[in-house]
Amino acid sequence: MDTNVNMTPEEMQQALEKAQRELQATLDKMTPEERAQAEMNAQKAIAEDHASMQALLDEAAKAAGGEIAQPKPKFCGNCGAPAGNGQFCAYCGSPLN
Ligand SMILES: [Zn+2]
Incomplete structure (x- = not known):
């Protein structure tokens, strides 16, 4: 019950x-x-x-x-090319920050 x-x-x-x-x-x-x-x-x-x-x-x-989640791709501040992970732009040779 x-x-x-x-x-x-x-x-x-x-x-x-x-x-x-x-x-x-x-x-x-x-x-x-x-x-x-x-x-x-x-x-x-x-x-x-x-x-x-x-x-x-x-x-x-x-x-x-x-x-x-990936880091943003870097672009060259000088020529605007996608610059990869290097210290200098592969296209114009400008130093990348
Ligand atoms: Zn460049």
Whole structure:
């Protein structure tokens, strides 16, 4: 049998108040340090969730458009030619920054 179905509103109210008293009793037993620690642990867990979600988003972005993660191709400031990775332009010999 399902006890929840047979509970009167008064009984449900009493059960709720009992649960709240038990929660309060647990919190009262904790020292401020323990409460702060529990709060920190919760925040850390949330931060880790965010970090792993960000990692997944980064992976997805890389998979969607690999060239986004690549360094921008250099162009010669003098002649505008695509200059590759060298220190000097392959076309006009100007030094590349
Ligand atoms: Zn050049």
